[in-house]
Amino acid sequence: MQKPFEITVLGTSSATPTRDRNPSAQYVRLDKHYFLIDCGEATQLQLTKYNLRLQKIKYVLISHLHGDHYFGLPGLVTSMALFGRVDPLYIVCPADLKPIMDAILTIGDAHMNFEIHYIFTNPNDVETILDEDDFSIHTIPLKHRIPCTGFVIEEKGPERKINLEACERYEIPVSFYEKLKWGEDFKGQSGIEIANELLTFQGYKNRKFAYISDTIYDETIVPNISDVTLLYHEATFLHDRLQRAQETFHTTALQAGQIAKLANAKNLMIGHYSARYSDLEPLLLEAKKIHLETYLAIEGEVFQLNS
Amino acid sequence: MQKPFEITVLGTSSATPTRDRNPSAQYVRLDKHYFLIDCGEATQLQLTKYNLRLQKIKYVLISHLHGDHYFGLPGLVTSMALFGRVDPLYIVCPADLKPIMDAILTIGDAHMNFEIHYIFTNPNDVETILDEDDFSIHTIPLKHRIPCTGFVIEEKGPERKINLEACERYEIPVSFYEKLKWGEDFKGQSGIEIANELLTFQGYKNRKFAYISDTIYDETIVPNISDVTLLYHEATFLHDRLQRAQETFHTTALQAGQIAKLANAKNLMIGHYSARYSDLEPLLLEAKKIHLETYLAIEGEVFQLNS
Numbered sequence: 001m002q003k004p005f006e007i008t009v010l011g012t013s014s015a016t017p018t019r020d021r022n023p024s025a026q027y028v029r030l031d032k033h034y035f036l037i038d039c040g041e042a043t044q045l046q047l048t049k050y051n052l053r054l055q056k057i058k059y060v061l062i063s064h065l066h067g068d069h070y071f072g073l074p075g076l077v078t079s080m081a082l083f084g085r086v087d088p089l090y091i092v093c094p095a096d097l098k099p100i101m102d103a104i105l106t107i108g109d110a111h112m113n114f115e116i117h118y119i120f121t122n123p124n125d126v127e128t129i130l131d132e133d134d135f136s137i138h139t140i141p142l143k144h145r146i147p148c149t150g151f152v153i154e155e156k157g158p159e160r161k162i163n164l165e166a167c168e169r170y171e172i173p174v175s176f177y178e179k180l181k182w183g184e185d186f187k188g189q190s191g192i193e194i195a196n197e198l199l200t201f202q203g204y205k206n207r208k209f210a211y212i213s214d215t216i217y218d219e220t221i222v223p224n225i226s227d228v229t230l231l232y233h234e235a236t237f238l239h240d241r242l243q244r245a246q247e248t249f250h251t252t253a254l255q256a257g258q259i260a261k262l263a264n265a266k267n268l269m270i271g272h273y274s275a276r277y278s279d280l281e282p283l284l285l286e287a288k289k290i291h292l293e294t295y296l297a298i299e300g301e302v303f304q305l306n307s
Numbered sequence: 308m309q310k311p312f313e314i315t316v317l318g319t320s321s322a323t324p325t326r327d328r329n330p331s332a333q334y335v336r337l338d339k340h341y342f343l344i345d346c347g348e349a350t351q352l353q354l355t356k357y358n359l360r361l362q363k364i365k366y367v368l369i370s371h372l373h374g375d376h377y378f379g380l381p382g383l384v385t386s387m388a389l390f391g392r393v394d395p396l397y398i399v400c401p402a403d404l405k406p407i408m409d410a411i412l413t414i415g416d417a418h419m420n421f422e423i424h425y426i427f428t429n430p431n432d433v434e435t436i437l438d439e440d441d442f443s444i445h446t447i448p449l450k451h452r453i454p455c456t457g458f459v460i461e462e463k464g465p466e467r468k469i470n471l472e473a474c475e476r477y478e479i480p481v482s483f484y485e486k487l488k489w490g491e492d493f494k495g496q497s498g499i500e501i502a503n504e505l506l507t508f509q510g511y512k513n514r515k516f517a518y519i520s521d522t523i524y525d526e527t528i529v530p531n532i533s534d535v536t537l538l539y540h541e542a543t544f545l546h547d548r549l550q551r552a553q554e555t556f557h558t559t560a561l562q563a564g565q566i567a568k569l570a571n572a573k574n575l576m577i578g579h580y581s582a583r584y585s586d587l588e589p590l591l592l593e594a595k596k597i598h599l600e601t602y603l604a605i606e607g608e609v610f611q612l613n614s
Contacts, residue, residue, distance in 0.1 A: 022352075041382040066415050075330075107403045
């Protein structure tokens with residue numbers, strides 16, 4: 001069984017919430033790691049609604065400082081404190097967020113028994129902001145009205161499985177198995193070399209999730225999201241409103257499909273819908289014309305990433 | 308028919324939202340005036356849910372700067388802007404809120420086509436902060452962990468109705484009728500004086516709504532809320548948790564009943580319930596023991612004030 005890597009959608013609206021749609025937020029689980037990407041107003045209420053544990057979240061990633069992407073953060077953080085959190089929280093965000101959070105927590109006399117570590121995003125260059133044993137996170141500059149970054153969460157792990165029969169036949173020491181799993185060829189003391197493929201099977205490929213919101217259509221991001229398992233890309237408008245999309249630095253559903261196709265994304269999830277669309281089916285159909293494996297982000301839905 | 312004076316409850320939780328309860332907010336209509344008192348996270352979603360118009364709100368009153376009383380304000384204001392508001396908005400609040408709002412609006416590059424006028428509350432003295440032709444608002448210092456004020460919204464208008472038959476009999480000029488409605492005695496040019504009661508009937512008494520949250524039990528507020536038509540008073544705990552209430556500067560349901568009784572409040576509405584109570588009936592019963600006309604604040608319920 002592959003480790004869990006799943007996205008729970010908490011909000012899909014753009015700019016303002018609607019009767020049925022909350023502002024942007026996604027809860028991401030990768031094995032034992034829990035992330036929140038964007039945190040629109042009422043995200044903590046959505047977490048409760050979908051039975052997701054607030055305190056498990058260790059990393060909060062904020063794409064940019066339009067309110068529909070972060071107005072839920074002060075409430076999330078103060079609730080973490082009120083519920084007795086002691087574990088540190090990592091907030092990955094534009095630098096301008098910190099003084100606002102500091103002022104809010106100071107003025108409210110919040111009793112914080114945990115540390116907040118801020119990691120500031122760079123809106124101009126691709127950067128590795130976290131590089132852990134089993135995952136990494138990169139930021140990607142996006143083109144929006146204010147500084148904005150996308151995020152790529154990438155699984156790291158051995159992709160080969162031991163071929164026990166072959167390993168025994170070649171008398172490979174068990175101590176070398178871990179290296180084999182990571183794809184190394186065997187090199188014996190006698191100088192013998194045995195190609196990894198003779199000793200292993202293809203295991204699970206590492207998975208990759210890219211979160212791209214908000215941005216105008218921008219092909220320069222493609223090399224940074226190539227071969228993603230799941231691409232979340234904003235699709236604020238239908239393509240008949242291309243001009244409006246360009247004016248507001250947003251993307252159409254058709255264009256989201258194009259980015260997914262160019263990036264060879266396995267799956268595409270679209271979201272960040274304009275309030276003008278009560279029926280989302282036309283957005284889905286438009287993206288599917290370009291990239292068949294497209295899905296609608298819907299509040300409460302869970303997307304499993306499989307290699 | 309008396310002019311509408313009604314309170315719609317938008318949130319009743321204390322500190323953190325729960326599965327069923329939102330943080331504090333009340334939507335108040337007094338005739339053609341619309342007020343929002345406190346604005347916890349997701350208040351704008353509650354307004355939509357209950358079909359209340361965001362743009363009608365002219366005055367937002369914020370009691371204090373704990374997040375459960377104002378974290379919905381940035382979202383409310385930016386949505387007002389996104390929906391094209393041009394009418395000014397008046398925010399009555401502690402002075403520390405302004406720099407936070409300014410920073411949020413600047414950083415988010417909000418396109419504001421309306422003015423925000425801030426009126427800063429004084430946590431130390433009773434103050435009249437608005438005095439219009441047909442209503443006034445006073446603030447009352449409350450005793451909480453951080454500076455906090457309660458609010459009294461008071462209707463202003465003539466309370467007497469013309470007794471036509473009597474006025475004709477005494478030959479009162481019609482031009483004097485307006486003064487009679489406001490309770491003046493008639494003074495003729497000849498020096499004649501006729502007592503108002505001979506010329507008028509009792510009309511509708513002006514109504515008064517007091518909003519008292521958050522505070523420790525404090526009898527010093529009583530003179531400032533005497534004879535209110537409706538007293539909203541926080542009742543975070545049952546009285547068996549008096550010590551906890553005192554430590555956290557909150558009130559018990561029994562104490563809320565006592566304040567209502569001392570103030571001779573016509574009706575009491577309690578709210579701001581601790582998350583520990585899923586069943587609110589015990590809180591209601593406890594307050595009713597002291598003040599019979601007590602009601603529970605419940606999300607979506609509307610309370611009409613009648614003289």
